[in-house]
Amino acid sequence: MSQVELGKKVPDWTAESNNGTISLRDFAGKRLVLYFYPKDSTPGCTTQAQNFRDLVTEFTTENTVIIGVSRDSLKxxxxxxxxxxxxxTLISDPDEKLCEMFGVMKMKNMYGKQVRGIERSTFLINEEGVLVQEWRGLKVPGHVDKVLETIKAL
Structure with a gap:
């Protein structure tokens, strides 16, 4: 069950990242793209990270910070x-606290078996901490471009 809702302020959170402990309030005055992905170094997740990497300057120009979230370890x-x-920055969410807050944990089919995992999703939070757009269950091709277009249209 998601605790976030379009058009409403996102509850403050704190999480461990490769840059130490960070909180939503650290990004006040900036837009935040929070993207949830299943696993480091897998084909789709690598492509998605590379797409964000390749456009990071354009996101920065739009006063937007990108943060990835998965259950992988900091190492x-x-x-x-x-x-x-x-x-x-990448957030490590092994206890699924952030994943649960954003409602991205789903049952998925993997090689014919039901497994619980992260549904690839992206959330756009504005300068005041309000959730202004969400993409759930998305496909990687073209997604990062759509996120950037949405930000430029704000």
């Missing part, structure tokens, strides 16, 4: 960041 995140030269 896994650091390896992923180094290998892909990612210029943005």
């Amino acid at each position: 896994s995140h650091q390896n992923f960041i180094t290998k892909q030269e990612l210029p943005f």
